[in-house]
Amino acid sequence: MSTGELVTVDPLDLKFILELNKQISSSLKLTNDTDNHVGYKVKTTNPKKYCVRPNTGVVLPRSTCEITVTMQAQKEAPPDMQCKDKFLLQSVIAKPGAATQDITPEMFTKDSGNVVEECKLKVVYVSPTSSTSSNGLGGSRMHVDSRDKSSEVRALILKLTDEKNAAVEHSNRIRQELDLLRRGSNKSQGGGASLVFVIIVGLIGLILGYIIKK
Known part of the structure; x- marks a missing residue:
């Protein structure tokens, strides 16, 4: 975090969890603790590689705004995972x-003659396997595992619904078959037919109860 006279910038390092062939975003927060409107502008040493939204704007008095920096998809990672790209955030008092x-x-x-406040920002690459959490697992790996588990849960729900x-x-x-048997038993004569009907009804009831419980 950098606390200037005009704005507070947090964080000072733009961290990107480097996943190849995928656009990756990082964000920073600007806080204006003054009673003035503060204008800002974001510059980078590698404008073709990054998209900054919004790269120019106004932070209202006693308020906060967020800037999103999106890095274009990278085909390969540097051997040392070091990045020399830099960002410069400039801020001035606006009318x-x-x-x-x-x-x-x-x-x-x-x-x-303008008083321009400047804050330099570094780009930091983070390997998906090196981003750790309190349980020692990689943050990116946990994110992937979470998505996998979510897919498994959805598949299980669909399967249970079909069943x-x-x-x-x-x-x-x-x-329906039970109704047909009941109608047939009413027309039949003799105790033997009634006994058979009772047995069939009992068996069907057991099967139906087993299916519903399952």
């Missing part, structure tokens, strides 16, 4: 009620 469109490049020119629907459909068929 009361100033908006983003009122911030011009000339405001950050010191030759014009439930199949069980309900099967139970409906059994009920």
Whole structure:
């Protein structure tokens, strides 16, 4: 964190968990503890590699804003995981009620007598396997594992839903067959037919109860 007269910048290191062939974002927070409108501008030594949004803006008095820096997808990682890219955040006092469109490049020119506050930011690459948490596991790995577990849970829910629907459909068929047997038993004569009906009804009830519990 850097505490200047105009804004506080946090953090001073833009950390990127380096995953190849994937855009990666990092963010920093600007806090204006003054009663003035503060205009800011973000510069980088490698503008083709990074996208800064918003790269120019206004921090209102006693408020905070967030800047997102997105690094373009990298095809390979440097052998030493070191990055020489730098960022420079410049801030100046703007006129009361100033908006983003009122911030011009000339405001950050010191030759014009403007008081420009500057804060330098470093880029730090973090390996997915070296980002550790309190239990010793890599933060990125945990994120991947979390996504994998989430996929497994969704798959299990879908499977259980299909099984439930199949069980309900099967139970409906059994009920229909039970109604047919009941109608047939009412028309049949003799105690033997009634006994057979009772046995069949009992067996169907046991099967239906087992399917529903499952």
